[in-house]
Amino acid sequence: MKKLINNVEDVVAESLEGFLMANRRTHQQVAGVNGLVVNDINKKKVSVITGGGSGHEPVFIGLTGEGMADGAALGSVFASPDPHTILEVIKGANTDEGVLCLVINYAGDTMNFGVASELAELEGINVATALVTDDVASAPKGQEEERRGIAGLLLVTKVTGAAAQEGYTLTETKQVAEKANENIRSLSVALTPCSLPGSKANFTIEEDAYEFGMGIHGEPGIQKKKLQAADKIVEEMVTVIADDLELQEADEVVVLVNGTGATSLLELNIVHRQVGKLMENKGVVIYDSIIGSHCTSLEMAGVSISMLRLDAELKRLYNAPAYTPYFYKRGEQT
């Protein structure tokens, strides 16, 4: 597939360089690695960092900023960063209150963050990890801890970053991340495949088909289905999410309709329209919605839907102002 790149080996470093040129007032590189932290780390609060493979932009870079994550470690395309990279980001973001790593649940990410955390502890850093396991398609109910993390990371980062900002301790911040993770579910579908820089498409999807239950790395979904109208596909997705989350009448949720790279906002809004109708039928209250391409799989066409059920604490944290170059929240809506 055609791509605007120079050398395959340089895509992550050059993309980071370009980002930092535009955002030097707020962000800086962690020396020697593909990682970044926000400027002026606040030593009096817990730092939240995240990270993972590249190719999901704006995740993970776009999760860093005010009221969100304080740093991110970037791996090669679709591959977790190595422990050295993660350790340097942990050190770059470290504060008197410690560092919480928000990690999406893939073997590579958990292993490399695990090794990096051990190394950080050896250096006397207070570090903890919370996993994001929002993808309902990746393991059955009852095995939630086996599930992989996808776009729900955005919402988990939002409330976790706000908790750190409010002065929660490391343990309390981790608990917020875990609570958010317990109350969030996502499901993703793909219409076209994506290709790693320098290689062919990972797989094919026929013109009249779509993949149900995609991860975020262009790996095939759990099922190939015949393409239908948007409303039908969205209904299938929302049914799985709502059942798994056991949504009740009068529950309040934040909805994230996320494009996976090549799906137009025209389509994403159509998806959200149907989510809204279905929730209304169920009597579930959509407190707020985010529509956009926040967690992508390169140029894959597709959409993921995430729902975060709110309680009073999560609602307050969700409402806190946040600003990154790719995501913002103006504060409580009226």
Next chain:
Amino acid sequence: MKQLNIQETQNMLLFMAERLMASKELLCEIDGKVGDGDHGFGIERGFKAVKAMLEENTYATINELFKASGMTMLHSMGGASGVIFSQLFLGAAAIPEEEKLTSEILAQVMRKGLEKIKATGKAQLGDKTMIDALEPAVLELEQESSGSLEEATGKAMLAAENGVEKTKEYPAKFGRAKFVYERSIGVQDAGATTVFLMFEAMHTYISQQNE
């Protein structure tokens, strides 16, 4: 050939690094069938760093040589394979210091590596991972530990190859392929393939020294 000295062992690892770097596309293609198609990139990244390291340095013991290779892979590859494959070499940290490589010492290094990998990755035989090639290969090395390196690596290579074939029958339980469980049947495991290629490279290098 009964043993390799440190320099010869270093040359063998260098040969292995070059062979694995050249296998990038094959490994990506296999991984792309049920994974995300990047295994070959990670392996290339890791062995490229190992190659550069081996060309720059000399080592006083076999253990240091293997450990340095493992640490270089750990801090250059990323992905699950970065942690897993580096541990195969880091197994050398758990055995007494040696200045030569024999079948017995290679078997010990690989046994310790296998134990570390199983502890980290939690995979067992039959889970469609690199263990399916590595464990039978280590067993062959141990069986042949009093014999020549050529014989031992040759049998380990065949055992690994047989293990790769078996991975086709299993549904995946680990890595990203586990999410497509049923659909992974019929596809060989990319990590197991890498294990086979590593043993094949060792065997080829050693056989060439005998000629």
